[in-house]
Amino acid sequence: MNSAEILTDAFDRIRGVVHDTVDGLDEDALKHRLDPGANTIAWLVWHLTRVQDEHLAELRATESLWTGRGWYERFDLPIDRNATGYGDTPADVALISAPPELLTGYHDAVHTRTVRFLGALHDRDLDAIVDTNWDPPVTMGVRLVSVIADDLQHAGQAAFIRGALTRAPAGRTGTAIVR
Numbered sequence: 001m002n003s004a005e006i007l008t009d010a011f012d013r014i015r016g017v018v019h020d021t022v023d024g025l026d027e028d029a030l031k032h033r034l035d036p037g038a039n040t041i042a043w044l045v046w047h048l049t050r051v052q053d054e055h056l057a058e059l060r061a062t063e064s065l066w067t068g069r070g071w072y073e074r075f076d077l078p079i080d081r082n083a084t085g086y087g088d089t090p091a092d093v094a095l096i097s098a099p100p101e102l103l104t105g106y107h108d109a110v111h112t113r114t115v116r117f118l119g120a121l122h123d124r125d126l127d128a129i130v131d132t133n134w135d136p137p138v139t140m141g142v143r144l145v146s147v148i149a150d151d152l153q154h155a156g157q158a159a160f161i162r163g164a165l166t167r168a169p170a171g172r173t174g175t176a177i178v179r
Helices: 003-022 041-060 071-075 090-094 100-119 123-127 140-166
Strands: 129-131
Touching (some): 003 041, 003 100, 003 123, 041 100, 041 140, 123 140, 129 140
8 A cells, every 4th residue: 555545544534434423414414513602513514624725726827616616606695705714703603503415525626636636646745845934844754644634623523513412311402303
């Protein structure tokens, strides 16, 4: 197994968690908050996908799918077209709402682009410096691992919220939101 295959496997796992988390939920469940300051599944999936999309666009020296392929318009959110979720407040999180098919559709489009990019990589490509704003400078390999780590954390948080929604005590929310 080469490096590109290992990275592809990691991104495939992220996609699997995203689908396992989102599939079968309605928009109300996707935007449910465990407390007033908590992130939602919709925000977490949108954010992890935006981060992956932006970083891969930078590595490919192309425009992101969000702005270049109409995903911003399809989501029709009251946010800046270049927003990725970094630094979002609880009020910003509440603005992210979308049907499950739109969330997974965008994620799948970004995933497909990511896998194509990885399929063309050679191990030596991972040593290329892609960001000199850090000490030491960031290589492509480090950037990809960083995206994977961030995305897996957010996907896991979304899965946790789904689990909490399926187990909500009757006295707290009436019934579980997800069955």
